[in-house]
Amino acid sequence: xxxxxxxxxxxxxxxxxxxxxxxxxxxxxxxxxxxxxxxxxxxxxxxxxxxxxxxxxxxxxxxxxxxxxxxxxxxxxxxxxxxxxxxxxxxxxxxxxxxxxxxxxxxxxxxxxxxxxxxxxxxxxxxxxxxxxxxxxxxxxxxxxxxxxxxxxxxxxxxxxxxxxxxxxxxxxxxxxxxxxxxxxxxxxxxxxxxxxxxxxxxxxxxxxxxxxxxxxxxxxxxxxxxxxxxxxxxxxxxxxxxxxxxxxxxxxxxxxxxxxxxxxxxxxxxxxxxxxxxxxxxx
Numbered sequence: 187x188x189x190x191x192x193x194x195x196x197x198x199x200x201x202x203x204x205x206x207x208x209x210x211x212x213x214x215x216x217x218x219x220x221x222x223x224x225x226x227x228x229x230x231x232x233x234x235x236x237x238x239x240x241x242x243x244x245x246x247x248x249x250x251x252x253x254x255x256x257x258x259x260x261x262x263x264x265x266x267x268x269x270x271x272x273x274x275x276x277x278x279x280x281x282x283x284x285x286x287x288x289x290x291x292x293x294x295x296x297x298x299x300x301x302x303x304x305x306x307x308x309x310x311x312x313x314x315x316x317x318x319x320x321x322x323x324x325x326x327x328x329x330x331x332x333x334x335x336x337x338x339x340x341x342x343x344x345x346x347x348x349x350x351x352x353x354x355x356x357x358x359x360x361x362x363x364x365x366x367x368x369x370x371x372x373x374x375x376x377x378x379x380x381x382x383x384x385x386x387x388x389x390x391x392x393x394x395x396x397x398x399x400x401x402x403x404x405x406x407x408x409x410x411x412x413x414x415x416x417x418x419x420x421x422x423x424x425x426x427x428x429x430x431x432x433x434x435x436x437x438x439x440x441x442x443x444x445x446x447x448x449x450x451x452x453x454x455x456x457x458x459x460x461x462x463x464x465x466x467x468x469x470x
Contacts, residue, residue, distance in 0.1 A: 193216075193218055193221065193222060193242055193243070194221070194222035194223070194224050194240075194241035194242060194243070195209040195212065195213060195221050195222065195223050195224065195241065195242075195243045195244070195245055196224045196226050196231070196232045196235035196236060196240070196241045196243070196244040196245070197209040197223060197224070197225065197226065197232060197244070197245045198225075198226055198227075198228070198229055198232060198245075198246070198247075198325075199225025199226055199227065199325075199327075200225055200324075200325060200327050200328060200331075201223075201225060201327060201350060202325075202326075202327030202330055202331070202343070202344070202346060202347030202350045202351060203325050203326060203327045203347070204247070204277060204279065204326070204344060204368060205245055205246075205247065205370070206223065206327070206346070207277060207344065207346050208245050208247075208275055208277050208368075208370040209221070209223055209243075209245040210223075211275050211277065212243070212245060212273065212275055212370075212372045215273070215275070215382065216381060216382075222241075224240075224241055228258075229246055229247075229256070229258045229259055229262060230258070230262055230266065232244040232245070232246055232373075233246070233262045233266060233267040233269055233373070234267075236267075236269045236373055236374060236375055237267055237268060237269055237375065237376075239375060242374060242375075242378075243272070243372055243373065243374055244269065244372075244373040244374075245370055245371070245372060245373070246259045246262075246370065246371050246373060247259060247368050247369070247370050247371075248260075248274075248369050248370065248371050249368070249369045249419075250279075250302075250366070250367070250368045250369075251279075251365065251366050251367045251368070252306060252363055252366050253302060255421050255435075257423070259371070260421070260423055260435055261423065263390075263392060263435075263462075263464050264392045264423065264433060264435070264462070265426065267373075268375075268376040269373040269374065269375060269376065270373065270374055270375070270376055270377070270378055270463075270464065270465045271371045271372070271373055271390055271464050271465025271466075271467050272371075272372045272373065272374045272378060272380065272381050272382060272465065272467055273371070273372040273381070273382040273467050273468065274369055274370070274371055274372070274388065274467060274469055274470070275369070275370045275372070275470070276367050276368070276369050276370075276470065277367065277368050277369075277370060278366070278367055279306075279344075279361070279366040279367060279368055280344065280345075280358060280359055280361065280366075281303060281306060281307050281326075281342050281343065281344070281359075281360050281361045282342070282343065282344060282345050282348060282355045282356075282357065282358045282359075282360065283310075283340055283341075283342065283355070283356040283357040283360050284329065284330045284333045284334075284340065284341040284342065284343055284347070284348045284353045284354070284355060284356065285333050285337075285340050285341075285353060285354050285356045286333055286334060286335070286336060286337040286339075286353065286354065287334075287352070287353065287354045288337065289333075289337040289338075289340075289354075291314070291315070291340075291356070293337045293338060294315060294318060294338060294339070294340045295318065295319075295338040295339070296318065296319055296320070296321055296338060296339050296340070297311060297315055297318055297319070297320045297321075297339075297340045297341075297342065298320070298321045298322075298323050298328075298329040298332055298333070298339050298340070298341055298342075299320075299322070299323065299326055299329040299341055299342035299343065300322065300323065300324070300325050300326045300328075300329070300342075300343075301322045303326045303329065303342040303343060304320050304322065304342065306361050306362055306363070306366065307342055307360050307361055307362060308362060309362040310360040310361075310362065315340070318340075325343075326341070326342060326343030326344065326347060327343060327347045327350075327351075329341030329342055329343050330343045330347035330348050330350070330351045330353050331347075331351045331353075333348075333351075333353045334348075334351040334352045334353035340356070341353070342360070345358065371465070373465075380467070382467065382468050383468060384468025384469060384470070385468075386439075386468065386469050387439070387440055387441035387444075387466060387467065387468055387469065388418060388437055388438070388439060388440075388466070388467060388468075388469045389437070389438050389439075389440060389441060389442055389447060389463065389465070389466040389467075390435070390436075390437050390463075390464040390465050390466075390467075391435070391436045391437075391438070391451075391461060391462065391463060391464060392433060392434075392435055392460075392461075392462040392464055393406060393433060393434045393435075393436060393454065393458055393460075393461055393462075394425070394433045394458060394459040394460040394461075394462070395432075395433065395434075395458060395459060396457070396458060396459045403434070405457060406434065406436070406454065406458075407420075409450045409453050409454050409457075410436075410438060410450055412450075413446040413447070413449055413450040414446060415438050415439065415440055415446060415447060415450055416438065416439045417436060417437070417438055417439075418437040418438060418439060419435070419436065419437040420434060420435070420436050420437075421434065421435040421436075422434050422435075423435065438450075441466045442463060442466040443466070447466075451463070
């Protein structure tokens, strides 16, 4: 198998997904005008491409403002991958009604999209396409591809996918909740040198307890409070070892180069089974 170019980006395909859009945004920030983009069938495959050195970068969604954390990404960071986070990009999610270039609403017999795309546009569908059956497909990009070739299918996705597949954007901003955003992480192989600069930093951690006991979470939070460090996010996930056994993902303000962050992490290492630094990176 031929090795991919070092600057290649692996992302969750197919072409035209929000992951594709985020990968192009990261490439632009890195000054790469014509990035090599590698479609992957799953988020785990994106991590594998990076860990095995098949590509230099991977792009994975971490959290959506409406749906919450992307658990597949969290589980890869915690249990499967040694990849490090190099940067973060927040993408505004604007859904469009996508149709065949010659189709009208009267032609539509089915609305197809990813389950989240359908769920996030329920009000629009009820008001404008009431009674039209919906079907779920693998991605919003796939719905755009289907709409481009079939007048009877309307898709829900981004304008980028519509343009890519030769479909028409019939209406924009059809999402029920405005302000919907998804955060994406740029990942690289363990030990990858920093590639982005900034004045504000965030550090992402995976924390594993020695044992589940009263006050364990308070102990973690107290170490950051004593050091004067602000927590941006905390999220629990099962360790997959026993029912009720959990670990924690924590995002904090600051860099691992900061003395107060180093002090807090060193204290936690004395009290926890494992402190895994997922990345320390600039935020936009």
